[in-house]
Amino acid sequence: xxxxxxxxxxxxxxxxxxxxxxxxxxxxxxxxxxxxxxxxxxxxxxxxxxxxxxxxxxxxxxxxxxxxxxxxxxx
Numbered sequence: 001x002x003x004x005x006x007x008x009x010x011x012x013x014x015x016x017x018x019x020x021x022x023x024x025x026x027x028x029x030x031x032x033x034x035x036x037x038x039x040x041x042x043x044x045x046x047x048x049x050x051x052x053x054x055x056x057x058x059x060x061x062x063x064x065x066x067x068x069x070x071x072x073x074x075x
Contacts, residue, residue, distance in 0.1 A: 004058050005051040013047050021058075 004021075005011065011018050013025045022028045022037065028047070031037035038057035041048040 003051075003055045005054040007052045007055060009051040011049040011051065011054065013049075018049060018054075021054075 005017065013019075013022075013028050018028070022031060028037060032040065032047075038049055039053040041050070
């Protein structure tokens with residue numbers, strides 16, 4: 001599977017890639033509060049996402065479309 005994020009990089013909530021994927025810092029806080037965010041590190045008051053964790057989170061939400069035959073009840 002292709003990785004969306006660099007596996008060895010650390011991402012901060014204000015990074016453009018994170019803002020595009022998870023939304024504003026307030027939205028990210030809501031996702032963390034409700035247990036729906038990617039795994040993260042809390043270093044003091046700073047939040048850090050690891051690229052490998054972001055890829056795992058994104059891959060767990062991957063949706064594969066059904067084939068055309070299955071979509072119309074054909075097998």
